[in-house]
Each structure stands twice: as C-alpha cells, then as structure tokens.
Amino acid sequence: MPSLHNRLPLQAPIVLAPMAGGVGTPALAAAVSNAGGLGSLGAAYLTAGQITAEVAAVRTLTSRPFAVNLFTPQRVLxxxxxxxxxxxxxxxxxxxxxxxxxxxxxxxxQQDFHAQFGAVLASRPAVCSFAFGRLDGRDLARLREGGILSVGTATSVPEARMLQADGVDAVVVQGGAAGGHRGGWWQDDLAETVALTRAVSSALSVSVIAAGGLMTADAVQAVLQAGASLAQCGTAFLLADEAGTSVPYREALLADGAHxxxxxxxxxxxxxxxxxxxxxxxxxxxxxxxxxxxxxxxxxxxxxxxxxxxxxxLWAGEGFARARSRPAAAIVGDLTP
Ligand SMILES: Cc1cc2nc3c(=O)[nH]c(=O)nc-3n(C[C@H](O)[C@H](O)[C@H](O)COP(=O)(O)O)c2cc1C
Structure with missing residues (x-):
C-alpha cells in the first residue's frame, strides 16, 4: 500500500501535531499545510459547531490537505x-x-463525541486522526466512505497492532519524550521514539508516523530511517508565530533553565x-x-x-529547549531532512 505521505501527497514529511486547548489554531494548521507538510486541527475540546467553523477557517487559508483530531469517547467513571x-x-x-x-x-x-464526529465527516478533511483509544468499525467505515484517511495513536507495539487490525490507514507512534497527553489506552511503554518506531514499523504494514522529541531534521531523518513515513511534531511548533500559545506559556518555555x-x-x-x-x-x-x-x-x-x-x-516535550520563535513555514523547513 502506498505510504500516507504519497497518498496525500505531501512535499515535506512533517505532520503538525494536533494541539487541542489553544495552542493549535487554523492559521498554524494552514501554514504547515501550505509549507508542504500536513497541518492538523486539535478539535478534541471543540463543539461540533466550532469544528465546522475552524475547518472553514483553515480552508480560507489553504487548499492543501490537513487533518482534524479527536479524542475517542472515554468511559466516565x-x-x-x-x-x-x-x-x-x-x-x-x-x-x-x-x-x-x-x-x-x-x-x-466531555464533549459529545458523536456530534463532533458528525461535524468531521461533514467537513471532509483529508485525514481524521484520533487518540486515547480505538474507533468502532462503523465509524472507521464512515470515514472510508467519506474519503477521509484514518490515523490512530499508539504508545506500544500491541496498541499499534490493534489499530492496524481495526483498519486504520496509519498509526502515530508516540515515544515517551512527547509533549501533551499520552495518546494510547492500554499499554504505555514510554519508549524511546526511534526504537518504538523501528519496532512498530517492522510489525505493521500500514504507514507509521513517529512522534516524540523530534526537534531537528536529523531527528526526523532518524525516524524515517527507522521505518516511519512521516514525523509528527508538536513541541517544535509551540513558539511558532501562528500558534495560539499564550504569553505566560511562551515565557515559561523561554525561561533560562528554570524548567x-x-x-x-x-x-x-x-x-x-x-x-x-x-x-x-x-x-x-x-x-x-x-x-x-x-x-x-x-x-x-x-x-x-x-x-x-x-x-x-504547559504541555511540552523533552526537547522544548530547542523550540524556536519563527513562522511555522520556517520550522517545517528546519525539520525537513
Ligand atoms: C501542547 C500540546 C497539545 C497536544 N494536544 C494533542 C491533541 O489534542 N491530540 C493529540 O492526538 N495529541 C496531542 N499532543 C501530542 C502530539 O500529538 C504529539 O504526540 C507530541 O507533540 C509529539 O512530541 P513532541 O511534542 O516532542 O513533538 C499534544 C502535544 C502538545 C505539545
């Protein structure tokens, strides 16, 4: 099967990590897509109406492919x-x-997942990615019928295998260095990113997207060599001009050795x-x-x-000290081997 990189197709092997809660913005997603990568909208905390509006906002800024990301519904204990x-x-x-x-x-x-999912289906982004669990077979089939590629998130080989068996088009593998929530649901190895990428790539036939601590073109090159078809980067974009990162958050990221x-x-x-x-x-x-x-x-x-x-x-990965205040397109360029 052709890799996700070729199916979309992309010019740069970089996926902007979805960043729900204010850091991710339509402007940031569009800037990464316009730079040849895959922009993502972190929509997990948005209502269905907000998802529709944010997708429309991305479309005013780019005609390139982008992803919308949701959290699978959690059992409320x-x-x-x-x-x-x-x-x-x-x-x-x-x-x-x-x-x-x-x-x-x-x-x-928590948000009404079915309403959110309906808004994603109706707005037809190129990709729907999700974290915290598995989508049921009916929802995956609805994405497929809508021509939307599906991407699940795994933190270990067993989770990645389950997602592949479910029928996703690609799997994000999240190493332990990653910023933000742990995206798996069953077994979290907090693994080193290159080693996890290698292990999952050799176990799976679908595309692998590596994530966690990828702050330089050399780090991206290493995961591509380990079998990933794309690298998903979040922390590298926290200080991007187009990011919604608040002023105190930016200051904390830049504070000298304090954190x-x-x-x-x-x-x-x-x-x-x-x-x-x-x-x-x-x-x-x-x-x-x-x-x-x-x-x-x-x-x-x-x-x-x-x-x-x-x-x-202040979600941030272990590589945060290498984040730079630059336009997102320049960051995509810095990360591209
Ligand atoms: C501020 C922030 C918010 C995040 N929010 C989400 C999210 O909404 N959905 C998701 O799947 N992953 C989310 N993540 C995790 C990323 O998808 C990815 O695994 C991580 O950014 C990769 O590691 P890095 O931060 O070292 O690049 C978030 C990460 C950060 C830094």
Missing amino acids: PVSALDVQRALDELAPFHADLGLAPPAVPEQV TTVLTSAFSGRPARGLSNAFSRSVRSPLPYPHQNALTRPLRAAGARAGRSDVLS
Whole structure:
C-alpha cells in the first residue's frame, strides 16, 4: 500500500501535531499545510459547531490537505463525594490566590463525541486522526466512505497492532519524550521514539508516523530511517508565530533553565508531559479523566487571563529547549531532512 505521505501527497514529511486547548489554531494548521507538510486541527475540546467553523477557517487559508483530531469517547467513571472534596481541597489555594470561587462540579465532563464526529465527516478533511483509544468499525467505515484517511495513536507495539487490525490507514507512534497527553489506552511503554518506531514499523504494514522529541531534521531523518513515513511534531511548533500559545506559556518555555518536563495527571486526570510548575507539583489526588479536566478548566482559563504560568498546563516535550520563535513555514523547513 502506498505510504500516507504519497497518498496525500505531501512535499515535506512533517505532520503538525494536533494541539487541542489553544495552542493549535487554523492559521498554524494552514501554514504547515501550505509549507508542504500536513497541518492538523486539535478539535478534541471543540463543539461540533466550532469544528465546522475552524475547518472553514483553515480552508480560507489553504487548499492543501490537513487533518482534524479527536479524542475517542472515554468511559466516565463514577467519583465519590469524598474524592471530589479531596480534589477541590487541593485546588482551593490556587482558587483563593486568583480570587476565584470554588468551582461548581461540572455535569458535562466531555464533549459529545458523536456530534463532533458528525461535524468531521461533514467537513471532509483529508485525514481524521484520533487518540486515547480505538474507533468502532462503523465509524472507521464512515470515514472510508467519506474519503477521509484514518490515523490512530499508539504508545506500544500491541496498541499499534490493534489499530492496524481495526483498519486504520496509519498509526502515530508516540515515544515517551512527547509533549501533551499520552495518546494510547492500554499499554504505555514510554519508549524511546526511534526504537518504538523501528519496532512498530517492522510489525505493521500500514504507514507509521513517529512522534516524540523530534526537534531537528536529523531527528526526523532518524525516524524515517527507522521505518516511519512521516514525523509528527508538536513541541517544535509551540513558539511558532501562528500558534495560539499564550504569553505566560511562551515565557515559561523561554525561561533560562528554570524548567524540566514531568508527566502529570494533575490537570486532566490523564498523564501528560509538560513543564513542571507549582500546580503540577502540588496536586496529588486528581479525579480521573475527564472529571479533573473539567474541574480545573475555570482555573486554567483564569490563569491564562491573569498571565499566571504556575496554574497553566504547559504541555511540552523533552526537547522544548530547542523550540524556536519563527513562522511555522520556517520550522517545517528546519525539520525537513
Ligand atoms: C501542547 C500540546 C497539545 C497536544 N494536544 C494533542 C491533541 O489534542 N491530540 C493529540 O492526538 N495529541 C496531542 N499532543 C501530542 C502530539 O500529538 C504529539 O504526540 C507530541 O507533540 C509529539 O512530541 P513532541 O511534542 O516532542 O513533538 C499534544 C502535544 C502538545 C505539545
């Protein structure tokens, strides 16, 4: 089967990682697509109406292929009143510091996946990528019928095999260095990216997209040599001119040696890699995803408005010190071997 790179086709072997929650913008996705890579819209936290509007915004800026990314729906585990109180107690000093009332416990903790998926089908991007699990066979068939290529996310060889068996067109393999949420659902090896790429590429016949810590053309070349057909890069674009990265987030990324990255569930209830800050260091009893994500949303929004990086989820991969403030097209050029 021809690789995803040739099926689209692309001029540069670079996929912009979908970055839900504000970093990814239509302008960033379009700029990467216009530079010959595959731009992605991180749509996981958007309503169906917002997805339709953002896809339309991308189309005003590019006629090249791009991807839309969703999180597969998660089983919402019941949480006890005691767990909720414990989580609220941990957040209380941060709310007090920002002058916020304790949040009401949200009733709707995740987006309506079927509405989101319907909006993606109707807007017909070239690619629909997804993380956190598997799509059911009916949804994969609907993508195929709509001429939309499907891309799942794996953090280990067994997950990659399951996605291939489901019938996806390509698999993103996410190494342990990657910024943002861990994208798998069953077994996470936190593996070194080149080794995982090699292992998955030799186990699968569908295209492999390598992700995690790819900050230079040499690193991209190494994953292509290990069998990937494309490299998916997120952290390399955090400081791009077109990114929606807030000012305090940019400042934290650029602060001299002040930060390291950590895997934390403090913000959302699922492990994700970001710069260590006061919030990730102090929250020890988060609710399971997606409850914690919904519970911390008002605090994160207020922190962004107040310029307070100590309460923001500063998602970043281990390579963040090599991120550069440049137009996205120049970053695609820097990453292309
Ligand atoms: C700010 C940020 C947000 C992210 N959001 C998403 C997302 O919405 N969906 C997704 O599949 N992956 C998301 N990721 C993970 C990326 O797809 C990818 O695995 C990661 O960026 C690759 O590692 P790198 O950051 O070292 O380049 C995100 C990563 C970052 C840095």
